[in-house]
Amino acid sequence: MTSSSPTKGATSALVATTSDAPDGPILKVEDLAVHFTARSRLTRRAASPLKAVDGVTFSLTAGETLGLVGESGCGKSTTALAVMRLVDPAAGRILFNGKDLAGYSRTQLREVRRGIQMVFQDPHASLDPRLRVGASIAEPLQIHNLGDRCAVRARVIELLEMVGMDRVHADRFPHQFSGGQLQRVGIARALALDPQVLILDEPVSALDVSIQAQIITLLQDLQAELGLAYLFISHDLSVVRHVCDRVAVMYLGRIVEQGDRDGIYRRASHPYTQSLLSAVPRPDPRRRGTAKRIVLTGDLPNAVNPPSGCHFRTRCWKAEQACAKSSPELVDRLGGGNRAACHFAETLT
């Protein structure tokens, strides 16, 4: 299944792009924080907030993929939701094409969301089972009043063909498709408004290996053709290495290490990144037993009451008193290009 090359001209005729794109990052997130507050059922008093995202900063330029990796509960999905303003940030700035989205009203956000679209993990859950998939893909076009019925229909077919599907699929219901095909529909819907940024939240995690490879290649082809910027959220470090240009590793709401792909995978300097990489089983039986595996002790601490200083110190083999006192800045201590939030950052030899 190869996606037919989409004609950018026809696309922009229908969807007027906001392409006064200034050089530099399309999306810039600065010191983003998201807090969730649970209230006691008895006293209605607010408990101390759970800091799901705590001072996250990153940027994204056109045509580039930034990977956001980490284990469950590290705040990677919440970061995505906050960028979309689907949850409200407690602090920080979200600059899309230089404009801060933080104070935007619902109507203003509707316009912005044409430029930032999202693809979710479970395509069965993210498509309406009672709508034909053509209607699902057409929905964003109708909401934004883009074209009459004929034009919308033509655009739906164009989108289906872009993701390697056929025009006849438009009249079928989600239950008639496999998971991989539904994920293609999800991508087609996200592309309907010709966005500049696609937030992909675990887009291939629910898929089998052979289908996963199809979707990864499709995403790579689309990016090359349309110049999209991807924020790629995943817990699968092998997939991230394959698709991302830069990688940010999160732990308990904070970015602990950030760098380009080679920097992270070859010269990781934060102990958490190192343990994460060493824990991934290598699909090469000849190397069994040769890899030095760093097995972390213990479980993830409670996010409501995280450890003082560096959040990782309770599971870290390097932790000293300094780690409990101050939380380390995300800076390049080694001059190798990676920024790591560790007082004792060093690469493994």
Added chain:
Amino acid sequence: MSLSKETSIPSGPAASAAGRQSEAAGSPATPSLSIQNLTVEFRTPEGTVRAVDDVSFDVHAGETVALVGESGCGKTMSALAVPGLVPAPAGHIAAGRITCEGRELVGLSNRELRKVRGSLVSMVFQEPASSLNPVFTVGHQIVGVLRAHDRSLSRRAAKDRAVELLSSVGVPDADVRARDYPHQWSGGMCQRALIAMAIANRPRVLIADEPTTALDVTIQAQVLEVLEVARRETGAATLLITHDLGVVAEMADRVVVMYAGRVVETATVAEIFHAPRHPYTLGLMASLPRLDSDTRRLVPIPGHPPHLHRIPPGCGFHPRCHLRQGRSLCAEQVPPLVEVELGPRRSACHFHSEMSDEVAVVAEQMGADPTVVTSP
């Protein structure tokens, strides 16, 4: 049950060598688990479907065999058939034999099966939290498993043994934590408890169905280590069901690859990864993103796995197969699982003799070293 086998437990590679030898030399050692021509069918409103179709393989004591394949290929159903857990009344074993330590398990009554489960054969499931009873303490549930199979064991002794088991799978402060309820434990800890429960009565066959799929990668590494220790200590034949080829490479001695209800290839773990002899196995390897490499292109298998109601005639894989090249034989005849040139390994492909050339073709598409397509 022969105790003699327990005394000498061969370690990983040695065990696989032993397994291969026994297959070649008319099996001097009887396998701990032997599945022969197993067929599992389900009655559905749209007719009968065959979830497992004529599946045969053996697992020897101390050996780990991985059952791999994508969702719906029949790997879980093959495993569930062993302790008689195929969901009835819709599903049933339509044909075949399953023997464990020489004992036939197909056709046993529920009463007899209950004695087998948890003692001769035990299972570890994917969702650790939902496999534990939320209203009893973890310790209580392990005591229950112990006393179910040994009435003479006193409560006191069973409790001590439960604590001992929990610490053997790496639960810290086991005597205190045994009094916790499952919700007080994390997913990784619950999975440890389930492994402790599974090995409590020293089973001869340990079946682990996607034991680490629901866990984060750092926790997965811990649990895999515990499973390995459990296998070594009990000397049980381990059947590991997984879709994660990384886990297969690290844990298995031999591999059974399934597609659309049938076994398409069996071989040692090294052969599967470095010289696959079935186009589907090769397709899986070429689809796999690697942690150790970013230069290679992925070569996905086109199309998607068939629905069980519409399994293609002949070879179930032929509509997606690159090697077929329009040949009609593939769509007409089911290829038998036959021995291929490289020793006692089997492939169910009519054209398995062309596989070494095919590996080179795919390697070129990936931009990888053609001698070993599957290593970085």
